Amino acid sequence: MQIDQQPAYLLHARPYRETSLMIEAYTRDHGRVGLVARGVRRERSRLPRGLLQPLQPLLLSWFARGELGTLTAAEAAGAPIALGGDALFAAIYVNELVLRLSGRNDAHAEGFASYALCLARLAEEPAAAWTLRRFERDFLADLGYALALTQAADGRPVEAGADYAYDPDSGALAWREGTRWPAVRGAALLALARDEIPAAEQLAQLRRVVRATVRHLLGGELNAWSMAMRPASNEPRG
Known part of the structure:
Protein backbone atom coordinates (compact mmCIF):
# COMPACT_ATOMS: atom_id res chain seq x y z
CA MET A 1 0.00 0.00 0.00
CA ALA A 77 6.55 20.91 5.21
CA GLY A 78 7.98 24.04 6.80
CA ALA A 79 11.16 25.53 8.19
CA PRO A 80 13.17 23.43 10.66
CA ILE A 81 12.39 24.21 14.30
CA ALA A 82 15.44 25.94 15.76
CA LEU A 83 16.09 24.87 19.34
CA GLY A 84 19.12 25.16 21.56
CA GLY A 85 20.15 24.64 25.16
CA ASP A 86 17.41 23.51 27.50
CA ALA A 87 14.75 23.61 24.79
CA LEU A 88 16.77 21.16 22.69
CA PHE A 89 17.20 18.79 25.62
CA ALA A 90 13.46 19.05 26.22
CA ALA A 91 12.76 18.12 22.59
CA ILE A 92 15.09 15.11 22.87
CA TYR A 93 13.08 14.00 25.91
CA VAL A 94 9.77 14.50 24.08
CA ASN A 95 10.99 12.45 21.11
CA GLU A 96 12.05 9.59 23.36
CA LEU A 97 8.75 9.74 25.26
CA VAL A 98 6.77 9.43 22.03
CA LEU A 99 9.07 6.72 20.71
CA ARG A 100 8.80 4.60 23.86
CA LEU A 101 5.10 5.04 24.65
CA SER A 102 3.45 5.01 21.23
CA GLY A 103 2.75 1.82 19.32
CA ARG A 104 3.60 1.36 15.69
CA ASN A 105 0.81 2.04 13.22
CA ASP A 106 -1.49 3.23 16.00
CA ALA A 107 -2.86 6.57 14.85
CA HIS A 108 -3.36 9.35 17.40
CA ALA A 109 -4.11 12.57 15.52
CA GLU A 110 -4.58 14.56 18.74
CA GLY A 111 -1.29 13.26 20.10
CA PHE A 112 0.43 14.31 16.88
CA ALA A 113 -1.11 17.77 17.14
CA SER A 114 0.05 18.01 20.78
CA TYR A 115 3.56 17.03 19.72
CA ALA A 116 3.71 19.67 16.99
CA LEU A 117 2.37 22.31 19.38
CA CYS A 118 4.93 21.33 22.01
CA LEU A 119 7.82 21.83 19.58
CA ALA A 120 6.43 25.20 18.54
CA ARG A 121 6.12 26.29 22.17
CA LEU A 122 9.66 25.15 22.95
CA ALA A 123 10.89 27.40 20.15
CA GLU A 124 8.90 30.40 21.40
CA GLU A 125 8.94 30.22 25.20
CA PRO A 126 12.05 30.60 27.38
CA ALA A 127 10.94 28.18 30.13
CA ALA A 128 10.42 24.57 29.00
CA ALA A 129 9.01 22.99 32.17
CA TRP A 130 5.40 24.16 31.78
CA THR A 131 5.42 23.32 28.06
CA LEU A 132 6.53 19.77 28.91
CA ARG A 133 3.87 19.30 31.60
CA ARG A 134 1.12 20.40 29.20
CA PHE A 135 2.37 18.07 26.49
CA GLU A 136 2.68 15.12 28.86
CA ARG A 137 -0.86 15.71 30.13
CA ASP A 138 -2.34 15.80 26.63
CA PHE A 139 -0.20 13.03 25.14
CA LEU A 140 -0.87 10.58 27.98
CA ALA A 141 -4.59 11.32 27.81
CA ASP A 142 -4.68 10.67 24.07
CA LEU A 143 -2.97 7.31 24.58
CA GLY A 144 -5.54 6.34 27.22
CA TYR A 145 -3.33 6.96 30.26
CA ALA A 146 -4.88 10.23 31.44
CA LEU A 147 -3.62 11.63 34.73
CA ALA A 148 -6.26 11.85 37.47
CA LEU A 149 -6.14 15.57 38.22
CA THR A 150 -9.50 16.57 39.68
CA GLN A 151 -10.70 13.49 41.57
CA ALA A 152 -8.79 11.65 44.29
CA ALA A 153 -8.56 7.86 44.51
CA ASP A 154 -11.32 7.80 47.16
CA GLY A 155 -13.72 9.48 44.74
CA ARG A 156 -13.66 12.85 46.44
CA PRO A 157 -12.72 16.04 44.59
CA VAL A 158 -9.05 16.99 44.80
CA GLU A 159 -8.62 19.78 47.35
CA ALA A 160 -6.24 22.60 46.52
CA GLY A 161 -4.87 22.82 50.06
CA ALA A 162 -4.37 19.08 50.60
CA ASP A 163 -1.20 17.04 50.12
CA TYR A 164 -1.37 13.79 48.17
CA ALA A 165 0.78 10.87 47.11
CA TYR A 166 0.27 10.12 43.43
CA ASP A 167 -0.05 6.41 42.62
CA PRO A 168 0.01 5.86 38.83
CA ASP A 169 -2.56 3.07 39.17
CA SER A 170 -4.95 4.71 41.64
CA GLY A 171 -4.36 8.46 41.35
CA ALA A 172 -4.12 10.91 44.24
CA LEU A 173 -4.03 9.26 47.68
CA ALA A 174 -4.14 11.07 51.02
CA TRP A 175 -0.54 11.81 51.97
CA ARG A 176 1.15 9.49 54.46
CA GLU A 177 4.74 9.52 55.63
CA GLY A 178 6.83 6.74 54.15
CA THR A 179 4.86 6.31 50.94
CA ARG A 180 6.91 5.45 47.88
CA TRP A 181 4.85 7.64 45.57
CA PRO A 182 5.74 11.30 44.84
CA ALA A 183 4.12 14.00 46.94
CA VAL A 184 1.99 16.58 45.15
CA ARG A 185 -0.15 19.47 46.31
CA GLY A 186 -3.76 19.40 45.25
CA ALA A 187 -3.35 22.90 43.85
CA ALA A 188 -0.71 21.57 41.43
CA LEU A 189 -3.02 18.89 40.06
CA LEU A 190 -5.89 21.34 39.68
CA ALA A 191 -3.66 23.91 37.97
CA LEU A 192 -2.61 21.34 35.39
CA ALA A 193 -6.23 20.35 34.84
CA ARG A 194 -7.17 24.02 34.30
CA ASP A 195 -4.13 24.74 32.13
CA GLU A 196 -2.95 27.36 34.64
CA ILE A 197 0.78 27.48 35.32
CA PRO A 198 1.42 26.64 39.00
CA ALA A 199 4.13 27.90 41.33
CA ALA A 200 7.67 26.65 40.65
CA GLU A 201 7.63 24.20 43.57
CA GLN A 202 4.34 22.71 42.40
CA LEU A 203 5.64 22.52 38.83
CA ALA A 204 8.49 20.41 40.17
CA GLN A 205 5.99 18.17 41.96
CA LEU A 206 4.09 17.61 38.71
CA ARG A 207 7.31 16.64 37.01
CA ARG A 208 7.89 13.92 39.60
CA VAL A 209 4.28 12.73 39.21
CA VAL A 210 4.68 12.38 35.44
CA ARG A 211 8.05 10.69 35.79
CA ALA A 212 6.60 8.11 38.20
CA THR A 213 3.70 7.52 35.80
CA VAL A 214 5.94 7.06 32.75
CA ARG A 215 8.30 4.80 34.70
CA HIS A 216 5.30 2.72 35.75
CA LEU A 217 4.03 2.43 32.16
CA LEU A 218 7.42 1.53 30.71
CA GLY A 219 8.69 -0.59 33.56
CA GLY A 220 11.97 1.31 33.35
CA GLU A 221 13.78 4.58 32.76
CA LEU A 222 14.08 6.97 29.85
CA ASN A 223 17.60 7.67 28.60
CA ALA A 224 16.82 11.40 28.58
CA TRP A 225 16.45 11.34 32.37
CA SER A 226 20.13 10.51 32.78
CA MET A 227 21.22 13.70 31.03
CA ALA A 228 22.70 16.49 33.13
CA MET A 229 19.98 18.64 34.67
CA ARG A 230 19.65 22.11 36.17
CA PRO A 231 18.26 22.85 39.62
CA ALA A 232 14.74 21.53 40.19
CA SER A 233 13.19 25.03 40.31
CA ASN A 234 13.72 25.38 36.58
CA GLU A 235 13.98 21.71 35.55
CA PRO A 236 13.54 22.20 31.83
CA ARG A 237 14.86 18.85 30.61
CA GLY A 238 11.96 16.49 31.18
Missing part, protein backbone atom coordinates in the same frame (compact mmCIF):
# COMPACT_ATOMS: atom_id res chain seq x y z
CA GLN A 2 1.34 3.41 -0.96
CA ILE A 3 0.96 6.30 1.48
CA ASP A 4 1.60 9.76 0.06
CA GLN A 5 2.35 13.20 1.52
CA GLN A 6 1.84 12.28 5.16
CA PRO A 7 2.62 15.01 7.74
CA ALA A 8 5.40 13.65 9.95
CA TYR A 9 8.39 14.26 12.19
CA LEU A 10 11.42 12.03 12.63
CA LEU A 11 11.88 10.65 16.13
CA HIS A 12 15.00 8.59 15.56
CA ALA A 13 17.30 7.43 12.77
CA ARG A 14 20.20 4.98 12.64
CA PRO A 15 22.42 3.51 9.93
CA TYR A 16 21.03 0.42 8.23
CA ARG A 17 23.26 -1.82 6.18
CA GLU A 18 25.88 0.02 4.13
CA THR A 19 23.93 2.83 2.48
CA SER A 20 20.53 3.10 4.14
CA LEU A 21 18.85 4.49 7.25
CA MET A 22 16.31 2.93 9.56
CA ILE A 23 14.01 5.67 10.79
CA GLU A 24 11.14 5.96 13.23
CA ALA A 25 8.68 8.64 12.16
CA TYR A 26 5.68 10.05 14.01
CA THR A 27 2.88 10.66 11.53
CA ARG A 28 -0.52 12.30 11.75
CA ASP A 29 -2.69 9.53 10.31
CA HIS A 30 -0.61 6.39 10.88
CA GLY A 31 1.01 7.01 14.26
CA ARG A 32 4.59 5.86 14.70
CA VAL A 33 5.95 4.05 11.66
CA GLY A 34 9.24 2.30 10.97
CA LEU A 35 10.70 3.10 7.57
CA VAL A 36 13.79 2.13 5.62
CA ALA A 37 15.34 4.96 3.60
CA ARG A 38 17.22 2.90 1.04
CA GLY A 39 20.44 4.26 -0.42
CA VAL A 40 20.09 7.60 1.36
CA ARG A 41 23.68 7.47 2.67
CA ARG A 42 25.12 7.26 -0.84
CA GLU A 43 26.81 10.38 -2.19
CA ARG A 44 24.14 10.61 -4.86
CA SER A 45 20.75 9.64 -3.50
CA ARG A 46 17.30 10.34 -4.86
CA LEU A 47 16.11 10.88 -1.28
CA PRO A 48 17.12 14.18 0.43
CA ARG A 49 19.36 12.99 3.28
CA GLY A 50 19.58 16.50 4.72
CA LEU A 51 15.84 16.59 5.39
CA LEU A 52 15.79 13.38 7.39
CA GLN A 53 16.51 15.09 10.71
CA PRO A 54 14.51 15.53 13.92
CA LEU A 55 12.62 18.83 14.42
CA GLN A 56 11.96 19.17 10.70
CA PRO A 57 8.26 19.15 9.73
CA LEU A 58 8.01 16.77 6.80
CA LEU A 59 5.70 15.26 4.23
CA LEU A 60 6.65 11.61 3.88
CA SER A 61 5.59 9.03 1.32
CA TRP A 62 6.25 5.33 1.70
CA PHE A 63 5.25 1.89 0.55
CA ALA A 64 3.86 -0.10 3.47
CA ARG A 65 4.35 -3.84 3.57
CA GLY A 66 4.64 -5.64 6.90
CA GLU A 67 6.00 -3.90 9.97
CA LEU A 68 8.62 -1.84 8.10
CA GLY A 69 7.82 0.41 5.16
CA THR A 70 10.08 1.72 2.43
CA LEU A 71 10.45 5.47 2.21
CA THR A 72 9.76 6.67 -1.34
CA ALA A 73 9.78 10.47 -0.97
CA ALA A 74 10.37 13.20 1.59
CA GLU A 75 9.92 16.94 1.41
CA ALA A 76 9.93 19.80 3.87
